[in-house]
Amino acid sequence: MIRYILSKFMFMLLSLFLLITATFVLMNAVPGSPLQSEKATSEQVQKNLEAYYGLDKPLIVQYGTYLKNLVKGDLGISMKKKFQSVDKMIASSFKYSLKLGVSAIVTSVVAGSVLGIVAAMYHRKFLDNLAMIIAVIGLAIPSLVLAPLLQYLFAVKLRIFEVAGLNGPMDYVLPTIALASGPIAFIARLLRSTMIEVLNADFIKTAKSKGLSGYVIVMRHALRNSMLPVVTYLGYLTAGIITGSVVIEEIFGIPGIGKYFVQSVTDRDYPLIMGITIFYAIILMVTRFLADIAYVFVDPRMRVSGGKAGK
């Protein structure tokens, strides 16, 4: 196991390095610069600025300097938000995205599982269709439309929730719904289809013939065996959700990290682009790694091939 983790870790470092290099190249290929402004600045001021941020040096030197600082754990300072360090910017905004993201993940796993199980247990019956229609309607309304609608209806008209911000627990409700509506449907459908398959598998039939009740079968046997794809899906859902959603953060005025994915590029804020890329990649790699481990735990077959036969 330790060797497995170590080799995974080495690979993560390698991919990070490749990623950093690719992003660095791509970012510098984009027209525009972090130091441009609409009003013309004198050539001299422009030069002073470039010298200040080291942009006057050849790209390869800039790249070297960046790597050197990175190894020391220094992500640099933003070129747009004067003297704010990139690591602090990411940390303080990630706090919000993480909280909202966790809330959305828990919601989607719970709601998605309920819908999926109901649909599978009543396969081809009314409840199956109903559960799927509910799930798919949630999926079919883009958050672009859902978020402002929720906001207008529940915050402006009914005044049940706040329009914006993330100050109290109630403030999580609307953004969580908007954020989770897609994943709920995805999990419900995934769970439904694998579970229908599992319910038709021999071991379930055996369990049925032994006289176990439908509920016990579903909870004890079928669910565990149907969780595999959901766990894989959670691997990247987690990364996607906790790193924030631009639309939902923007509409609900949440100071999360999502906006930086757009803002860093529009500002050509090089250190921030790099920082966000590295941060996102690490989160993604780690969550996928955890999902891999979880997969091993959930899937007995994987354990057999993993050398722990004889369970």
Next chain:
Amino acid sequence: MEGSFKKPVQFMLVLVLAFGMLLTACSGNNNKPANDEGGAGGGDGKAQEFRFTLASEPPSLDPATMTDAQSSIVAAGLYEGLTRLNTDGEPEPAIAKEWKVSEDGKTYTFTLRDDVKWSNGEAVTAEDFVYSWKRTLDPETASDYAYMLYYIENAEKINSGEITDTDQLGVKALDEHTLEVKLYTPAPYFISLVSHYTYLPVNKTAVDGKPEWASEAKTIVSNGPFLLKEWAHEDKLVLEKNPDYYNASAINFDKVTITLINDTNTVYNLFETDKIDWIGAQAGSVPTDLTPQLVADKKAVITPVASTYYYLFNTTKAPFNNAKIRKAFAMTVDRQALIDNVTKANQQPAFALVPPSIAGVEGKSYREMYPDTDYFQENIEEAQKLLAEGLAESNMKALPEITLLYNTDDAHKAIAEAIVDMWRKNLNVEVKLANQEWGTFLESRKAGQFDIARSGWGADFNHPINFTYDLIHPLSGNNDGKYNNPEVAKLLDESLLTTDIKAGMDKIAAAEKIAFADDMGALPLYYYTTVTMVKPGIENVVSDYAGHLDWVFGSKK
């Protein structure tokens, strides 16, 4: 079998529980201070709080590196300079009690108040200004707006590194409370200019050797009516009244909360639910579609702003190197229809570049003295004739493919779509639309890679030179259409050297007239307005002449 199944479920359960606990823990922590705040604000009726939003957080609160409206709105409360512009855009004494100007208009001597204090307890002295200006001009500081100081003797040379001895800068502290400034050219508007944030003083103790001093609330040392209590980056700024401000009795707000929210509809919904007291003037904007109704219901008001919306012609290449073709395009835009149906905020049609809220002399505005409607009028028939003549002059049978470039934005898009349709109907010309994201757009526009490009210009200071020299002088870095008429250049240069304000303005107006009546160097569309909404009870909070929120001296009943 049973055993092997149990664990994963437990594992999942533990995960879910852990997530749940983390969540409640996080939100629990977060919740408490919010509640306390709510209690304190609601229970005590006397504390005056003013709340508004900004679309993005100030990139900098360091006077040397500030460049944008967001920063300047916050800085107006935090810092105090030599003068302050009143709501009409006229300079009034602030730290400078009075000032004297020499005969040649090149030397200004400011007498400073002796009761102004920094938030760290030190006194504000003339030396602080000298230090601040030298620091801004120091190439090491890499200030974007350093050129605002170029009026001062040797400023440009210091900024370019040509002079390394900063003591040669034309500014001196004669004593603790007397500041002498030498200019390289008479600039009659220098008193307005020193109200600009680039001219603000900074506290040497707080700033020296700490370039990051202005990026956190706890390290900022300021001297203005308000102190920065909290700066939660990307979330909000909280300002509180400065009890040691020399003119504290003029300040009524005890607390000012600035939330950073970009989405226009969200800002409007916050206003609707009484979470903010103000929208407009660069502090949030009223959704365009709602504006006419809100104005009709008297819920919103429209104020003119010293900014101009115009299109640039690329005058260096066909077809817009021909003045007649340029005129044809400019004369076939129905500006009033555009304003009534697209921009909807009662903007004023523009036939030149200097906006109506820019001051002239003797209490008249510049535009009242020199009406731009004299320059040209919309006229479709005339335009069609001019287009035909222009084509003949340039030896063309038909227009080449023309692209209108604008930066990505819903409002710009709607305007461009409407105008392209007017040209299609009035000139039978098909103009293509292209939008680029801001950074790319700026680069294309600077490099002249366009036929027609969107542009807008806002005032840095209240003088027509700011809209003429900067935009139609061939040497200006902002003249991206490369309009070049030596006569215009000559008139503008002369206006800079004139000490008589009226004579200077005459020359500016003469240049402007040539640029639009004869040459149509650019395509003016409209003078901006800003739509503002304010909660009842809030007074003296306004949009200033430049269309920036001016809240510092406001009060709440």
Next chain:
Amino acid sequence: MSRRVDIDSARHLAPEMFEKISRDRVGAEEVGRKSLTAWQDIRIRLLGNKLAMTGFWIIVVIMLCAIFVPVLSPNDHFTNDLANTNKAPSAAHWFGTDDLGRDLLERTWKGAQISLFVGLMAALIDLIIGIVYGGIMGYYGGKVDEVMNRFAEILYSIPYLLVVILLLVVMEPSLTTIIIAMSITGWINMAWIVRGQIMQLKNQEYALASKSLGAGAMRIIFRHLIPNAMGPILVTLTLTVPSAIFTEAFLSFLGLGVQSPVASWGTMIDDGISAMTIYPWRLLFPAFFLSLTIFAFNVFGDGLRDAFDPKLKK
């Protein structure tokens, strides 16, 4: 399970248990179910699924409207009519007009063309790359899998949004650019789904049998494994089309959508949101048809999946 078994078991019955009837052609036909090919089987199951068929017909109708409404409608999608801006739906403009007085019926269906095109193209590209890449990964396993999987992982760990925006900024903004940008990382998901399926399936008896009979890798992958993995692939595919339509809408929200005056549902929704409370039709029509399309693709995909999966036979 299947009915043919019943016919076989009839042999064990005693002759006297039968009542003799005269020869009847029609009756003879009824005795057993016709032997069906897999595809006929799928079709029958699909046709029996009402929800899925509803989805199917919605997709057909929306596609037909997208093709024919812009041709038949007397208006066009770009001409402004500043005297008739923001008009509610009427006989002249069935869906009303927008802020520049353009006919929304025309724009909605012109927008449908763009949105559907983006969705279908992105799905097609993802499908092709994903199946080939994922199939090879899953089948060969070991070193090949490791290398290919790591490449995919690296690509996947690039922030998707950042890549799309960077690309849209680097390249000329156009429909092609949007599709390319979406496909660059879009296929990986599909590849992984395929890989996971193939890994599970490749050791199943029929695959092993085919292998031992000397079938090549490609034959096993494409003849045996992929068809059996069609369920998850289709579920993923039916999500790719709508998610590509969503992504396009999302890019419009960021102002990176298609170039004006062409509109997609995304750009129209973006335009319509701010007017939601006073001119609801500007949001309603594009949003409704977008959601309906997404809904239809999803329920149809679900039905298709059920139909494909022999294990779900009743």
